[in-house]
Structure formats: C-alpha cells, structure tokens
Amino acid sequence: MASPERRRIPSDSPTAIELRNIVKHFGSVHANRGVSLQIKRGTIHGIIGENGAGKSTLMSILYGFYRADAGEILINGSAVVIRSPAEAIALGIGMVHQHFMLVENFTVLENIVLGAEGGHILNRGLAEARNAVNMLKRDYGLDVPAGTLISDLPVGLQQRVEILKALYRRAEILILDEPTGVLTPKEADHLFAVLRKLRDEGKTLILITHKLREVMAVTDSVSVMRKGELVATLDTGSTTPAELAALMVGRSVSLTATKSHRKTGRCILELREVCYTDATGVERLKNISFALHEGEILGIAGVAGNGQSELLEVVSGMLRPTAGDILLHGKSCLGMSAKSLRKRGVAHVPEDRQHMGLVMSFEACENVILGYHDNAIYGSFGLLNRQMVIDDARRKMHAYDVRPPLPLLYASLFSGGNQQKLVLAREIDRHPDILIVGQPTRGVDIGAIEFIHQRLIELRDRGKAILLVSVELDEIRSLSDRILTMCNGLVVGECTPAAAESAISLMMAGISPDKAA
C-alpha cells in the first residue's frame, strides 16, 4: 500500500462539528459520559474504540436517531437541535450505516432517491437523479450500475450505493460506521481513495471503526473512546498503532491472577487449516491452525471483528468450516453438532450471553439447563424434574457466587456479571474437557471479573483445556499460558504473556513479529 497522503490540518480551518458534553443513558447503561469533540472541516476524523465504547451512540445522536440527555451540538459554529434523520439530512449530515439501510429489491437508483424523489411522479425524479448520480459517480469513482437490483450487487458495491445516497442528499458531513467490516482489502483501499477525494473537495468525514489499520491509513485525526468517555484526540500523523491500541484497551485494574506454572499435557484439540467463508462471501477464517493442550489456557488476542467470533462458533459446532479439519482427541469432529460436542466434553460460553447464552425471559434455573436439559439427572422419561432443576441451579449459583442466588428469578433481572457467572456455572460445573469461552468479562463488574478469572484458572489447574477469546489484553495476558493474536482472519503470531505489550499491540494491528523486526 502506497504511503497515504496526509494533509496538514490548517489551524484556521473552521470547525464543522462541535459536540459539547454529550451525555446519553439507556436505562442504567451510561453510553456517553460527557463527550466533547471538535472536528475540523475538510478532514477525515476517526473515532476508534472497542464495542460498547459509545462511538455508535454518539454518531446516532448526531444523525438524529437519539436525543442526547444533555449537551450541545454545533454545526459550522451554530447550535442546532437534531430530532430526526430528516433534520440531520437537512443540515447536510449523511450517514453510511454499518448494516446497510438499503431496500433489497429496489434498484440502485431507487434506493438513492428514496426520501428525496423530487416530486410525486417517479420518472421525472428518477431522470434528474440519474444525471446527478452519474456526475457523482464520475467525480468520486463510485461506479455502480444504476439499474441493478441491490440484491444482485456484491456487498462492496452495495456500500457505494450507501455513500451515493448521502452525497445525493448533498451531505457535507459524512459519517461512516464500521465501513470496512464487510469489505475485502482491495475494496477497502478503493473506499479510502474515495474518502480522500471527498475530503479534498472540502467534505468532512467521520470514520467510526475499531480497526487500527484503517485509522492509520486514511484519517487525519483520531479520537479514542473507551467506556463512554472520550479518552484522547490525536493527530494521526503523530501517533502509532501501538499507542492507539493501548489507549483503546485502556488500563483496567491490573489483574495479575496468581497462576502456577504447569506442565501442559497432550494435545486435545487441533485445528488444521480451518477456513470459513460466511454467507455474504467474506472470508472470516483463513487457514487457522493451532493445537490446544490439556492443562493450558490458550488466549486469542485481537481487536474484535477479526474472525474470533467465527472461530468460537466453528469450534463449538454451531458453524461448519468451509475447509480444513478439526480434531478432537485425535479424531476428526468436523460436522458434529453442538449436541454431540457437548456430550464429548466441549463446553461453550458464548460471547453474546444475552442473545445466545441465555434466554432472558426464562428463570435462572431454566437457563442453567440450556443445552444440557437432556441429561438424565434432570428427569427421566422425558420429564423435567423441576425440583431437581431448582436444586441444581441453587447449588451452582452458590458455588459460582451468583447474586442473588434465587433460581426462580428471571435472567433479565440479574446484573451482567451475575448473568455471566450463571453461564459459567452451567458450562464449567460439568467438568468439561474443553471450555471455549468468548469475552468472559464483557460488561461485568470488577468483583465478578476476579471471581470468573479464578474459576478459569481452577479449571485449567485440573488439567482441562481452555480456548479463551477476549479483546481485553490484560485479561489475555493474566490468564493465558500461550497467546495467539488474530488479525483479519489470520493468526498473526504466537507469544507468551511475558511478551512486551507493544509486541502484542503490533500483532493486533496485523504486523507480525518477523515483519516488525
């Protein structure tokens, strides 16, 4: 990739957007805590942060989806109130959403004009639009066949339609939410070229992303958000991926869980050249190979969205790899269902406990049997012995410090940490041979984090194997015996927890240790 041209930001550039002390709550969740930000016109500004850091919420407020609980928005120096997307559009703000807002069975042109049809009769409006769109296509290199249905377009081209939509509505400020999530590297490069062109024409672009590579490649300045706060705003030219990565993952309470050194046993799970391409055709896993041993915690580090989720689902039997093999106890378990894998001692604590790991509207005790309800201890002849279920749940809840230890309480009424402990109780209590766990402490309070970490180490000390995926680098370093770092569907490198944080940060940015040297 050629070295990206970077504009020196003139200090007298007027400020296109200013956010002052934006506060937003969703119930008890503090999504934005007093965020203040200034973005200069004619620049590409990146907002980087982990999932849940608050960046999407912030931009949704700017686009009129939500109203901030407190704070002000100024566009070009004047205070404005944005109550709906229509008002945002009128102010010249356009948004390219992460999940495309396109009507699948409309043509490209119809999608572009939706909402700005230019009159009651479509043909007239469409004819005018066609001309305008052709000009835009030419000017910015956003070539897309106007008469094709969206459903017939590959994802990369669909995104161009999203951009054209915003440009057609004369957006001067363009917000892009995780734009390269569904793009191949080549398509991403093309997108960056388009963004640079737009910037050079004086438009202001905001890029929301969690990918360091993007930020370094195309932004002029970058803000880092963490846990609802704006942590830093920097000139991209004067920072490094390592520094940004460190700011993103932050300095949480240093949890140096005491871990004795143990000799790892034989290999219990092996992945060989595992590949997975998802339904939209994007390669999520590329030739993943590694071995997991008894008595070891193998940590998978990396910024979210680089294939870790797919890795978890493939290993747990929820997804079938498109190529490669998985060996359990030396024998191929490719194509085995989640049920069979569970019976063979593979337990799975999913990343998304609310939508996958638990049924929120069920009681705690009913959640404790999810996936294991067939077990004979819960009843015979197909019956479910409620008392057994409740007793088992109570025992597990006490053992795993779930508070309050009330088996009849609905899962939705527990705090995040306790919900997670509930899931762990379910999966670990059975002494699985292998535990696959994703984001074990996401949304979990400090006290529960410590508890969860202890349990994981205990499991490993008993000679079991753990595959741990986490975006919290501290967690990975304190728990793992070995660390693999993933970026873009590949395993970039392996290291020990003792390795320098900078080395790991570089790997998270996709730069493998050999290259960095």
Next chain:
Amino acid sequence: MNRYADLPWWADYLLIPLLNLAAAIALSAILLIAIGEDPLQAVQIIAEGAFGQAEGLGYTLFYATNFIFTGLAFAVAYHAGLFNIGAEGQAYVAGLGVAFVCLYLDFLPRPLIIILAAIAAGTCGAAWAFIPGYLQAKRGSHIVITTIMFNFIAGALIVYLLVNHLSPAGSMQPETRTFSPTARLPLLHDIFELFGLSISHSPLNASFFWALICCVLFYILIWRTKLGYELRTLGANPLAAVYGAMSPPRLIIIAMMLSGALAGFMALNEIMGSQHRMILDYTSGYGFVGIAVALMGRAHPVGILLAAVLFGALYQGGAELAFERPAITRDMIVLLQGLVIMMAGGLEHLFRPNVEKLFAMRRPSIAGAR
C-alpha cells in the same frame, strides 16, 4: 412470551382480561344505547343467563369446553413461536375421524368407542396440522397463510364428504345419521344421576373432564417436560435454541401436531357429546375465538380455563339476552366477542404496560443485584 415485569398472577389472569372485557362492553354499550337498550340490564341478563341457573351454567361450561380445546391448541403452538390459525380446519377434519368411529365402529363396547373416537379426533387434527407445520419447518412457508388456506380446504372436503358419502341415502340434509346410543358421550346430567344427584339438563358432557385433564397435561408438557422446555426456548429465543442443540424444524412440526390434536378434541364435545351426528360447519367460529382465549389466558392453562369460561358465559348469556330482548340478536354477542379479541390481542399494548406501570409504582423494584 415476554415476562420481564412481574405482575401477580391474578393481575395477569383476572384483572387484565376483565379490563379487556370491560372496554369491549363499554364500546358495545354505545351500540346498545343506540338501539334503545339498557347496557347495564343487558350485562345483568348475560351474567344471570350464564351463571344464574344451573342449566345456564351447564351450557356455559359446555361452550367453555370447546374454547378450552381451541385455546390450548393455539397456546401450544404459540409457546413455540407459531401462529396456528387453522384450529377451525383441524377441528373440522377431526370431526371426520370421530364420525367414522361412531358410525362404523358402534358395535364395540361403549368405553372402547369413546377411546377410539378420542384417538381418531386427536390423530386427524394432528394430521391436518402436520402439513402446514412441515411446510413451515422445511420450506419456510408462512404458517399463518397456509393454515388459513387449510381451513378452507377442510371446509370443501367435509362438505363434499357429507353431501356425497356420509349422509344417509335419501336425506336432503348434508349431515350424517344420528349416532347410536352407545356411540355418544355420556352427559354430565346422566353421570350425576348415577350417583343419585340431580343437575339440570344441558349438553355438558364427559369431554369436559377430558378438557380439564388436557389442561393439566398441557401444563405438564410445557413446563415439566424436556420437550416443553425445547418448545419454549424456540419461541423465546431461536438463536439460543440452536446454541442449546435443539432442532427447530423438528420442534415446529411437533408443536403443530400437538396443536392440531388439541383442536381436534373439540370434535368430541360437539359431535359425540352434543349433536350426536356430524353437521356442516359445526366448528362455527370456535377456532378463531380460541385465539382470543389463548391470548387472554397468557397461554397458561389456568388463564385459558378462566378465559374459556368467560367466553362460554358470553355465548350462553348472549343466547339468553337474545331470547329476552328481541331487539338484541345473537350477533350482538358476536360483536362483543370481536371487541374482546381486539382488546386482548390487537390492542394489548394499550392495557398491559399501563397496568404494569401501576404495579411498579406500588411495589419496590426487585432486588436484583444491580
């Protein structure tokens, strides 16, 4: 089913249904006044007609029996996240099964006939629900549309059979011959007589007991079996169901078959218990009302039982009302039923959240460890 807020059981199964009913009555009252009738008096007549005398109560429970079956039918599919609108058709086809047993197997001893008829009803109903279920599970065909279509196909099929094959030769009526005395369900009146007790005459028959037993079995199935657990998980969170190693297609088909079987048992009450023959259109709307019964009863057997009795009371009380006030026809009750269905189903978000807010104000929040 959404159970985020904790309402006491009586609020769920009594208060909100009564609110729905009150709103429906209030709207009907407008029409009543417009045609020159006194709404309060009308309500009084309905209540007396339904519960006042023993005979009325018998009729009320007889109608309620139908609603219990169709309500349970909708509820079991609902727990799995499916909308079975086909109870009418499933009950209709089940009637064929019952008629077949009662017409051609009536040489067998009575208890055996009853058992076989019950099996036939359940099997035929389940079979009629199987196809839409299969199509939804394996081919993604929208269950609402297919079950509606199957209602009509059942209608055409039954009319054909009744007119051409099942009605006795020389009869002008499209109906089967009357069943012989052994091929009938015993009336409750007769059962009580055996014990020396005397209750008034009504079509209330032994299938009422079966309906109650089905309520208990329903409860056990949904909340005390592994299959029920899987059905509920599918309905509450299909993704978690896949994570929990359940098979959605298998569950969809099973749910629909159970639903069809329950709807089918309605045939026992009407055909074998009351009319003693199969006539056209004997299902006459019970299937659709079953939807309201299930929704009002929050898909729980206790709620369904109460809602079924409520609707049964409306049917019976409405008949009384139409009898005593000639200006009011049976259709007034049909209107009232439609309004109740609208309140309990279409407009449920008008009632529930407000009641929940009332309760939230009065109770401290649950001490979940937040």
Next chain:
Amino acid sequence: MEMFHALVPVVDSAVRLAVPLLFACLAGLYAERAGVFDIGLEGKMLIAAFAAGAVAAVSGSPWLGLLAAVLASSSFALLHGFATITHRGNQIVSGVAINIIAAGLTAQLGVTWFQRGGQTPQLSAQSRFLEIELPGAAFLRDVPVLGGIYSSILSGHSLLVYIAFLMVPLTWWVIYRTRFGLRLRAVGENPAAADTAGISVAYQRYMAVLCGGVLCGFAGSYLSIAQSSSFIRDMTAGKGFIALAALVFAKWRPVPAMAACLLFGLLDAINIRLQGTPIRGIGILPVQLMQAVPYVLTVALLAGFIGRAVPPKAGGIPYVKEH
C-alpha cells in the same frame, strides 16, 4: 363455434365473479406491500356491503351507498392501523377481530334497522349500479368471435366492474411509478431504510391501510348494490380470504393479481356451470373440489412447488426503532 357460444357466458360470469375479489385483492396489496398483514379483508368487505345496501335503500342513491361503504370500510381499516401501527399490536389477531366485529355488527344493525333477518331492503333499479352497454354493442353482436366478446363479455357490466379493472393499471402506476408507491414499498421491505432516509414509517403505513379500506369499500358495494340488489347476512362468504389467496398467488403484484382473480373467478364460474354435468372421461366433478382449487394452488405456491412466493420482508412485524 358452439364451444365459443358455450364459453362466452362462462367468461362473462367469470368477470363478474372476479370483481369483488379484485377490489379486495388490490386492497390487500396496498396494505401488505407496506408491511401490514391484512386478513381483515373479509370483515371490511362485509361492513362495506352492509353500509352500501343500507344507505342505498334509505337514500335511493347508489352513489351515496358507495360513499357510505367507503367510509365504513375505511374506518375499520383505520382501526386496524391504530391497533397494529400505533400500538404495535398483533396484525393477525387484529384482522381476525375485525372480521368477527363486522360479522356481528352487520347482522345486529341489519335486524335493528330493517327487521328482515338481517337483510337490507331490495333496491330498485335506480338505487343500484346497473349494467352499461358499451357503444355499438348491439350493433356488433353478430360479428363472429370479436362481436361476441365485445357485446357479451366486455359490454353489459355495471360501472363498478369497469372501475375494478381500471384499478389494476392505476394501482400498477401508483405502486411503481409514484413517490407514494416507492415509499410504500420501502416501508414494507426495509422500514429502517425508509426511516433513516427521513420518511415516516407510521404515516406511510396508515396511508396504505387507508387505500386498502377505500378499495374494500368498492368491493363491498359491488356485492350488495351492483351484483345483487340488497345486503344479505354474511354475503361475503369467504371472498375476502380467496382474495388473500389470490394476493399471495400473485406474489403481491397488481397485474398478476388481476390474472389470479380472473382465474379464481373462472374456476367459480365453471364450477357453477358444470354443477351436475358429467365431463367426458372423468364423470361428475365434485363442486367442492373446484372450490378448493384456489386454496390448494396457493399452498402449492407457498410450498415452493410452483415458484416461490416471498412476502414483503417487513410484513407482520411492527416497526420499532432498534436500540
């Protein structure tokens, strides 16, 4: 030639039978393309038929009857909208409720106002929409083939019939060539996309449902004051559901909807014509078999045996902004 003479009355009959289906089908099209499932077509048609019959009898004017029908049907449509759009209620249950409410209301009011067991008074010729002879129909009658088609099939229908068929290209044009139609389709396929483009999903859906109400008004009017001369209890007799089947069968598109309704009308006409008449080689076809064909065809389509029928993506799902 004989075959032709035998066919002509059947086709003529098919056209007449298809008209209420066509109006109701197009009504459903507007609502469902906007993402609002409408199984209350039956109820709306019924209340419209009653209103038309009642008002035409009292006022003597078919036009007032039509107006009343449209108003009645539209209010029910708005009720459906209120429950499902504003209160995000269940669209199926709301539709079922509307059918039952209409059945009860029409019968009760019929008895209260007219005391004829629910029937409205017989209308005189001036109070109905009568048959219109197209210019030159009598003159062309004897022209072979074309004359027969023109004078018997095309000419001689009431005004509402012509309106029904005109509605097809009109609907096509509205849905595919106007801003209203574009937005309507958008909120039915991807309401979030419409919302982010600045369109009010609720408003668009209400408008769609209202269009459906108006068309059902026409459907009902045709039944009671054009095809017949009064309203009779439950006169819709399932036509609303056949219209729904036709809508699905036509994959929610206007011109195929016309074809589907004509097909189902034709099946009905043949059925009536053939009753009791044996067909060579097959014997007497049961009436009910033919009656079931539209429904069986629709199921076959849904099952994917004759192509795929994909409903509007957002159909049946109340729109709630994702948080």
